[in-house]
Amino acid sequence: MAKRLRCWAWLFAWLLLPLLPSMPVSAADTLRVLAWPGYADKDLVEAFENRFKVKVEVSFVGSDDELWDRAHIKEGGAFDVIAANTAELQRYIDGGLLHPLRLANIPNMRNQAPRFRDLGSIPGTSRKGERYAIPYTYSAMGLIYNRKLVAKAPTSLNALWDPQYRGKVLAYNGSSHNFSLAALSLGFPDPFRLSQKEFSRAVARLQGLRDNVQLFYSQPEEVVAAFRSNEVALIYANYGDQQVQMLRKAGADIGYVIPREGALAWLDCWAVLRGGRDRALAEAWINYMLSPAVSGQLPVRQGLASTLVGAAEQGARRDDKLIWLEPVEDYPRRALYWERLMAGYAKAR
Numbered sequence: 001m002a003k004r005l006r007c008w009a010w011l012f013a014w015l016l017l018p019l020l021p022s023m024p025v026s027a028a029d030t031l032r033v034l035a036w037p038g039y040a041d042k043d044l045v046e047a048f049e050n051r052f053k054v055k056v057e058v059s060f061v062g063s064d065d066e067l068w069d070r071a072h073i074k075e076g077g078a079f080d081v082i083a084a085n086t087a088e089l090q091r092y093i094d095g096g097l098l099h100p101l102r103l104a105n106i107p108n109m110r111n112q113a114p115r116f117r118d119l120g121s122i123p124g125t126s127r128k129g130e131r132y133a134i135p136y137t138y139s140a141m142g143l144i145y146n147r148k149l150v151a152k153a154p155t156s157l158n159a160l161w162d163p164q165y166r167g168k169v170l171a172y173n174g175s176s177h178n179f180s181l182a183a184l185s186l187g188f189p190d191p192f193r194l195s196q197k198e199f200s201r202a203v204a205r206l207q208g209l210r211d212n213v214q215l216f217y218s219q220p221e222e223v224v225a226a227f228r229s230n231e232v233a234l235i236y237a238n239y240g241d242q243q244v245q246m247l248r249k250a251g252a253d254i255g256y257v258i259p260r261e262g263a264l265a266w267l268d269c270w271a272v273l274r275g276g277r278d279r280a281l282a283e284a285w286i287n288y289m290l291s292p293a294v295s296g297q298l299p300v301r302q303g304l305a306s307t308l309v310g311a312a313e314q315g316a317r318r319d320d321k322l323i324w325l326e327p328v329e330d331y332p333r334r335a336l337y338w339e340r341l342m343a344g345y346a347k348a349r
Contacts (some may be wrong), residue, residue, distance in 0.1 A: 012137070031281050034070055035063060035083040036243060036268065037219055038302040044294050052284060062218025063174040064088050065335055070274060071097060078275030079189035081282040083136060085266040086124035087176075087192075087325035093127050099272040100130035105283040108290035109134065116307040123326065125269060133269035134286055136295070137304045139240030140263040140322050141177070147253045149233040157185040157259045161205075165233045166212050170223055175214035175338035176328050177264060181236065182206050184261045184323070191264075192326040199329075202336065203337055210345050224250050240265075245303025261320035333342040 031054055033040055040058045047230045049056050062087070071082055071092070084092065088276065092098050103109065109117055116135040119125045125133040143154055160169055172178065182205040183191035188198050214225050220239045224246055226232055237243045237256070240263075244256045270286040272279055288294060290308070298304040328334060 009067055029278060029281065031056045031285060032079045033058045033081050034061065039083055048288050054281065066177055079273055080278060081270060081285050082274030083268050083270055084123060085268050085325055087327050089124040089133050089269060089271060090327045093132050097274055098132045099274050099279055100132055101272065102283060103131060104286045106134060108287045111290055111292060111309060112307045113309050125263040133271040135267055135269050136289060136305060137298050138265065138267040139242060139304055140258060140265040141238050141240055142256055142258045142263045143297055144235040144237045144244060145255050146233050147255055153255050153257050155260050157261050159234055160236060161208055161212055168231050168233035169213045170215050170217055170226055170232055170235040171209060171213045172236055173218050175334040176331065177238060178206055178338065179334045180264055193329040210341055220246055227252050241303040258320040262323045264325060265322040266325050277314050311328045
């Protein structure tokens with residue numbers, strides 16, 4: 001069945017590609033893409049390469065911190081296009097790292113649901129009348145639980161700290177998200193802007209989480225491997241529905257909940273880096289990603305929500321409390337303290 005779906009997706013891509021704008025490019029051109037797992041599958045990349053007669057090099061990241069670090073790499077040529085969430089995008093714009101988008105080169109925006117086409121209403125995608133990013137996919141960071149080890153579905157984030165699950169929790173290895181997670185669990189009014197006192201309490205809270213965690217993962221595949229080889233009771237699902245689908249395909253008996261405190265939710269967008277080699281080709285990539293043949297595969301292959309008309313409601317949960325990511329009070333401080341926490345985790349291990 002999966003093979004048949006891939007064949008149809010490839011065929012649809014070829015049928016739709018003539019509708020995409022083409023451009024004269026050299027056969028030696030290479031587009032360098034920095035993205036998250038599942039955003040650039042091999043067959044879809046090959047269809048783009050064949051259409052534009054270029055080579056595409058895709059590099060995947062496992063955290064916002066890694067994305068930020070790698071977006072600054074200059075040796076051997078910078079990346080051309082990146083996928084980043086709306087909260088992170090603002091510091092890329094502040095740092096002068098992004099080109100404003102020439103929307104005339106991205107006509108497939110018309111395929112998107114109205115709320116995603118109105119970029120001015122989405123914080124982090126625009127600045128001073130210029131558009132810097134196009135929404136691509138989104139998901140909520142809920143709790144995955146093992147039905148064989150957790151008798152009743154958890155209702156609170158505090159389950160991650162429950163002593164009965166010590167050594168049976170998987171959590172995400174990322175600084176910004178985890179401080180916001182700790183803030184939510186402590187009931188702070190704004191998980192993205194912590195006072196000094198709140199920050200100190202969040203550090204202590206994360207120390208407690210560290211002691212309960214079996215593995216801090218970066219890629220969703222690590223979770224599947226850990227679930228197969230160890231006893232895992234709870235997972236903080238940074239990749240949300242994508243992880244749920246991967247685990248269920250692997251035969252895991254799991255449930256997925258949004259806790260009463262709410263779930264952090266991310267909206268990932270495509271953006272063009274100033275240090276890249278070919279701005280027009282990068283915009284062509286974004287346009288291609290918004291075609292039904294490509295974006296429409298997100299729910300089928302990855303369990304992620306698409307921003308396209310007709311598919312955009314898959315990732316929405318009407319009764320759930322979703323807290324869209326926002327810029328945090330101090331990225332470097334969160335990263336520094338998280339590194340210290342991880343150093344303590346490594347030492348204990």
